[in-house]
Amino acid sequence: MSVHLNHKQERVISLTEHFLKNELYYDNTGHDWWHISRVTNIAKKIAIIENADVFICIIASLLHDIADEKISGDEEIGLYRVEHWLKKNEVLNGDIAHILEIISTMSYKGGTNKCTMSTLEGKIVQDADRLDAIGAIGISRVMCYSAVKQRPIHHPELTPRTVITLDDYRNSGTAIMHFYEKLLKLKDLMNTDYAKQLAAGRHEVLEKYLEQFLYEWDGIK
Ligand code: ADP
Numbered sequence: 001m002s003v004h005l006n007h008k009q010e011r012v013i014s015l016t017e018h019f020l021k022n023e024l025y026y027d028n029t030g031h032d033w034w035h036i037s038r039v040t041n042i043a044k045k046i047a048i049i050e051n052a053d054v055f056i057c058i059i060a061s062l063l064h065d066i067a068d069e070k071i072s073g074d075e076e077i078g079l080y081r082v083e084h085w086l087k088k089n090e091v092l093n094g095d096i097a098h099i100l101e102i103i104s105t106m107s108y109k110g111g112t113n114k115c116t117m118s119t120l121e122g123k124i125v126q127d128a129d130r131l132d133a134i135g136a137i138g139i140s141r142v143m144c145y146s147a148v149k150q151r152p153i154h155h156p157e158l159t160p161r162t163v164i165t166l167d168d169y170r171n172s173g174t175a176i177m178h179f180y181e182k183l184l185k186l187k188d189l190m191n192t193d194y195a196k197q198l199a200a201g202r203h204e205v206l207e208k209y210l211e212q213f214l215y216e217w218d219g220i221k
């Protein structure tokens with residue numbers, strides 16, 4: 001298995017990494033540079049296994065959170081910034097269109113976005129991003145994000161057994177609720193075989209953690 005990247009592509013990747021490191025240096029919402037770096041590394045690995053376009057997977061991973069309203073304030077502005085960056089760096093028009101399409105469709109949007117990715121590269125970047133939301137790192141990120149949003153760790157009346165509406169949840173969400181809202185669902189949403197394998201192990205970590213958490217909450221174990 002080999003990666004076919006030309007000199008120009010390698011240069012764009014390195015400039016984009018630099019751009020992202022600066023951009024996300026002060027992020028404390030779980031979208032920091034290291035999230036981008038982990039997603040990019042896994043996407044590259046899956047791209048090689050799947051014989052996909054490695055350049056597209058790397059650049060889309062590096063830029064995937066720029067269009068997130070949490071970072072650019074507005075999705076449209078974020079997408080425009082991505083387009084501007086890629087044009088400035090003379091990425092091919094076809095590649096720009098592909099990268100923009102991936103970034104604009106992949107966001108999970110709190111579970112309301114059921115969009116399936118239309119290209120293999122899109123499926124790969126989506127898998128890589130979702131993998132970073134589960135397992136030990138996923139647990140760290142949900143706690144970090146909840147702290148930023150001033151959400152409590154847990155509330156005994158807001159358990160998975162409590163039927164709540166999405167609005168109730170938005171108003172009173174807890175870190176533990178987010179496991180049931182999103183994290184535990186991600187395993188079955190993976191597109192590629194490699195991501196499915198990794199997700200199975202990371203999902204077990206979530207389940208073990210929750211089990212122990214609820215035991216400790218009740219003072220049982
Ligand atoms: P990404 O853009 O990396 O797919 P999100 O922007 O959806 O992820 O969320 C970033 C991190 O914050 C994730 O790890 C996610 O689990 C966590 N997070 C997102 N929404 C919530 C929430 N409502 N409550 C707690 N944690 C959340």
Ligand code: NI
Pocket residue numbers: 035039064065129
């Ligand atoms: Ni992300």
